[in-house]
Amino acid sequence: EVQLVESGGGLVQAGGSLRLSCVGSGFTFSKNWMSWVRQAPGKGLEWVANIKQDGSEKYYVDSVKGRFTISRDNAKNSLYLQMNSVRAEDMGVYYCAREPGGYSPDFWGQGTLVTVSS
Amino acid sequence: QSVLTQPPSVSGTPGQRVTISCSGSNSNIGSYIVHWYQQLPGTAPKLLIYSTSQRPSGVPDRFSGSKSGTSASLAIIGLQSEDEADYYCAAWDDRLNVRLFGTGTQVTVL
Numbered sequence: 001e002v003q004l005v006e007s008g009g010g011l012v013q014a015g016g017s018l019r020l021s022c023v024g025s026g027f028t029f030s031k032n033w034m035s036w037v038r039q040a041p042g043k044g045l046e047w048v049a050n051i052k053q054d055g056s057e058k059y060y061v062d063s064v065k066g067r068f069t070i071s072r073d074n075a076k077n078s079l080y081l082q083m084n085s086v087r088a089e090d091m092g093v094y095y096c097a098r099e100p101g102g103y104s105p106d107f108w109g110q111g112t113l114v115t116v117s118s
Numbered sequence: 119q120s121v122l123t124q125p126p127s128v129s130g131t132p133g134q135r136v137t138i139s140c141s142g143s144n145s146n147i148g149s150y151i152v153h154w155y156q157q158l159p160g161t162a163p164k165l166l167i168y169s170t171s172q173r174p175s176g177v178p179d180r181f182s183g184s185k186s187g188t189s190a191s192l193a194i195i196g197l198q199s200e201d202e203a204d205y206y207c208a209a210w211d212d213r214l215n216v217r218l219f220g221t222g223t224q225v226t227v228l
Contacts, residue, residue, distance in 0.1 A: 044220075045163065045206050045222070047216060059215055061216050062216075105153075105163075105165070106168065107165070110162055111162055
């Protein structure tokens with residue numbers, strides 16, 4: 001059974017940092033693109049970033065470029081999102097998702113909530 | 119940043135057919151496959167349609183997807199109460215180099 005389990009969310013002050021983690025199981029993690037998608041309270045889905053199987057390619061939405069860094073550790077079946085200079089508009093649920101072949105996600109984790117205080 | 123436009127809401131009675139549109143451009147829907155997702159309240163999104171018109175195992179055949187030019191559509195044929203949810207389209211955009219999600223459509227069963 002495919003599973004993606006996120007952790008690391010919580011309360012962070014504006015301007016602060018947070019590191020999200022996601023552990024995958026039930027599939028060959030190292031053979032898949034992976035991504036982070038977020039959802040602000042009461043709003044729609046917003047793709048944040050993705051990373052190629054070997055980490056050699058990464059793409060980001062403009063609003064997080066220079067502040068967020070996506071990375072992975074295939075030996076640990078883990079995906080990360082380092083969030084720096086966090087802003088109020090970064091608040092929401094962050095989902096880890098599998099992107100087979102680099103296409104849109106086919107499986108999502110349950111999400112981790114990031115709350116930003118001013 | 120989404121440039122995939124969906125109607126905010128659609129509604130129908132049980133058994134009816136409803137259609138959700140997803141309007142984009144040549145740099146996204148016009149050039150790439152489209153995925154559709156269903157998100158029930160308080161849960162993570164679930165893949166409903168992939169590669170524009172394919173259903174994953176376990177998705178009822180009352181859901182179907184199609185594309186024409188720079189627009190895609192999701193049809194629910196024979197609406198059921200459990201279909202009340204938010205629906206999103208998604209596609210890669212090679213002008214922005216990002217994956218775009220549609221603005222989302224809330225489906226209500228009357």
